[in-house]
Amino acid sequence: MLEIARFEGRHRVRGTALVSVALGGFSLLYVVLFPTFAESLGTDIDELLAAYPEALQKAFGIQTLTSMEGFLASELYTFFWMLILGLYFAYSAAALVAADVERERMDMLLSLPVSRARVVLEKFASLFVPLLALNVVVPTVVYAGTVAVDYPVDPVALFVLHALSVPYLLTFAGVGLVASVVFDRASLAQRASLGLLTGLFFAESLLTDTDYEVVGVVSPSRYLDPNAVLIDGEYAIVDAAVLTVAAVVLVALAVVLFRRKDIE
Amino acid sequence: MAAIEVAGLTKDYGTVLANDDLTFEVAEGEVFGYLGPNGAGKTTTIRTLMGFQSPTGGSATVLGHDVADESELIAAKHRVGFLPSNPSFDEQVTGREILDLHGSIKGDERRAELLSVFDPPLDRKIRAYSTGNVQKLGLVQAFMHDPDLVVMDEPTSGLDPLMQRKFNEFVDAEKDDGMTVFLSSHVLSEVRRVCDRVGVLREGRLVTTERIEALLDRTGKFVRVRVAGDVGPDAFAVDGVHDVVCSTTDGGEAGDSDGPVTECTFTFTGDVNDLVTRLGEHRLVDLDVEEAPLEEVFMRFYGETDA
Numbered sequence: 096m097l098e099i100a101r102f103e104g105r106h107r108v109r110g111t112a113l114v115s116v117a118l119g120g121f122s123l124l125y126v127v128l129f130p131t132f133a134e135s136l137g138t139d140i141d142e143l144l145a146a147y148p149e150a151l152q153k154a155f156g157i158q159t160l161t162s163m164e165g166f167l168a169s170e171l172y173t174f175f176w177m178l179i180l181g182l183y184f185a186y187s188a189a190a191l192v193a194a195d196v197e198r199e200r201m202d203m204l205l206s207l208p209v210s211r212a213r214v215v216l217e218k219f220a221s222l223f224v225p226l227l228a229l230n231v232v233v234p235t236v237v238y239a240g241t242v243a244v245d246y247p248v249d250p251v252a253l254f255v256l257h258a259l260s261v262p263y264l265l266t267f268a269g270v271g272l273v274a275s276v277v278f279d280r281a282s283l284a285q286r287a288s289l290g291l292l293t294g295l296f297f298a299e300s301l302l303t304d305t306d307y308e309v310v311g312v313v314s315p316s317r318y319l320d321p322n323a324v325l326i327d328g329e330y331a332i333v334d335a336a337v338l339t340v341a342a343v344v345l346v347a348l349a350v351v352l353f354r355r356k357d358i359e
Numbered sequence: 360m361a362a363i364e365v366a367g368l369t370k371d372y373g374t375v376l377a378n379d380d381l382t383f384e385v386a387e388g389e390v391f392g393y394l395g396p397n398g399a400g401k402t403t404t405i406r407t408l409m410g411f412q413s414p415t416g417g418s419a420t421v422l423g424h425d426v427a428d429e430s431e432l433i434a435a436k437h438r439v440g441f442l443p444s445n446p447s448f449d450e451q452v453t454g455r456e457i458l459d460l461h462g463s464i465k466g467d468e469r470r471a472e473l474l475s476v477f478d479p480p481l482d483r484k485i486r487a488y489s490t491g492n493v494q495k496l497g498l499v500q501a502f503m504h505d506p507d508l509v510v511m512d513e514p515t516s517g518l519d520p521l522m523q524r525k526f527n528e529f530v531d532a533e534k535d536d537g538m539t540v541f542l543s544s545h546v547l548s549e550v551r552r553v554c555d556r557v558g559v560l561r562e563g564r565l566v567t568t569e570r571i572e573a574l575l576d577r578t579g580k581f582v583r584v585r586v587a588g589d590v591g592p593d594a595f596a597v598d599g600v601h602d603v604v605c606s607t608t609d610g611g612e613a614g615d616s617d618g619p620v621t622e623c624t625f626t627f628t629g630d631v632n633d634l635v636t637r638l639g640e641h642r643l644v645d646l647d648v649e650e651a652p653l654e655e656v657f658m659r660f661y662g663e664t665d666a
Contacts, residue, residue, distance in 0.1 A: 098460060098463045098464050099460070099464075102456070102460045106449070106451055106452065198447055199443065199445055199447040200447045200448060200449060201411075202406075202409070202411060202441075202443045202447075203441075203443065203446065203447060203448060203500075205409070205410070205411055206409060206436065206439075206440075206441035206443075207436065207461065207464045207465055208433045208434070208436035208437045208464065208465055209433065209464060210429055210430075210433060211429070354429070357411070357412035357413060358406070358411040358412060359412065
């Protein structure tokens with residue numbers, strides 16, 4: 096078992112290392128910049144923010160920028176972690192099956208004595224390489240950085256935020272995986288899933304307090320709030336459970352669809 | 360038990376009826392050539408046998424296992440080798456990693472032996488492989504777990520003549536060891552040496568299955584002959600000559616020739632001795648005898664069945 100996952104996972108190591116260095120570096124930059132930012136602008140920054148449209152503040156998860164926690168929750172976690180990294184996982188997952196079908200590699204894989212379910216699940220499992228690596232590297236860098244610049248964040252809250260982001264990122268990957276078995280071209284699967292997820296991400300915040308608010312219910316971003324975790328220490332376990340169920344359902348759907356698919 | 364049994368197999372893509380009610384068997388230990396022009400539906404049958412797609416009608420078994428049942432299919436695949444028409448591997452990895460992956464799942468007891476026959480550059484990434492090397496890697500993975508049945512889609516298409524000979528010798532040896540081989544081709548001459556029996560597919564329908572010798576007798580030769588003198592088609596009225604087309608050049612204008620030359624082409628399915636005797640009555644300028652291309656055979660024997 097897991098031969099395919101190991102094979103695919105091994106080839107994610109280099110890409111994962113690059114993304115880890117990039118995102119780790121970015122995180123460090125944010126952390127190191129914060130003291131200068133906070134000390135030069137002080138509380139004025141929040142007054143400045145108040146002038147921004149509320150929807151925009153909400154879209155980027157800006158609650159307060161006067162504390163290290165608020166700054167990281169919006170600038171690093173809401174934007175980079177939840178949107179950019181989420182899309183990265185969806186993009187990677189969207190290629191898992193479709194790229195092999197498109198390049199006619201799937202025939203070779205399915206000629207092996209393996210079930211289709213196993214192919215999908217093991218390919219999906221290979222995404223745990225970047226998922227685990229990033230969830231170790233980034234919080235470590237962030238915590239060490241905040242301690243170094245003397246604005247330490249609560250390590251427990253930081254750990255919880257990363258833990259809660261795992262089902263969130265897996266849900267994004269799940270959407271990509273479903274697109275990957277539906278479409279026979281990786282680029283199509285990637286565009287479809289990225290379009291949908293970006294739309295849902297902004298819909299969730301922009302449609303709040305409108306008649307279309309209900310759309311936000313299906314947006315994964317509804318179920319993870321870095322501000323609540325880092326600033327208020329509120330851990331939304333139920334929301335994480337909702338995301339976990341969503342991720343499982345999406346992966347199961349991908350398996351069902353792939354089992355019935357004619358590979359052409 | 361037959362190695363492959365196909366009963367009423369049909370695949371309707373909606374716009375194209377790729378396989379239309381196919382029924383045939385491949386016996387154990389047999390090398391079966393699945394022939395037909397491009398687009399006849401050969402690959403469709405192979406993809407169905409391998410379980411990549413489901414038939415819209417009929418059924419098929421491979422080594423006694425129903426291909427429509429996934430767990431049965433998996434049981435069969437432990438003993439089946441497969442070579443697609445365009446073997447395609449992950450570009451980022453080396454040939455060795457590909458073989459390691461395949462070996463870890465289906466076994467690789469014959470790997471070393473096969474690598475001494477077909478020798479792709481294992482430590483190079485697939486990206487840098489030539490078409491021939493990809494084909495060699497494909498052959499190694501198809502046979503390395505010592506399968507009972509190997510299914511190959513156009514296995515000889517990417518091979519140079521030298522490799523093709525190696526391939527033929529290899530298949531012959533495997534046949535002697537009792538392996539069953541199912542291979543498709545649109546070029547009869549490439550596979551005639553290795554096949555025991557062939558099935559001929561045309562526009563999704565199986566037009567015949569017969570021993571290779573019987574087919575070759577019927578396919579005949581394609582003959583092009585140039586004889587001195589102005590002779591008509593009647594000069595070659597021998598049993599088994601079909602479709603004679605002649606043209607005569609008077610050849611006299613250059614002044615240094617020996618008079619007119621007639622060039623005739625025809626298909627010949629009779630006794631070659633009769634032909635030689637008849638040709639001997641003329642002074643030949645040139646003679647070309649080659650195996651009739653499969654397309655000609657189709658036109659000759661199966662064309663009229665097409666409404």
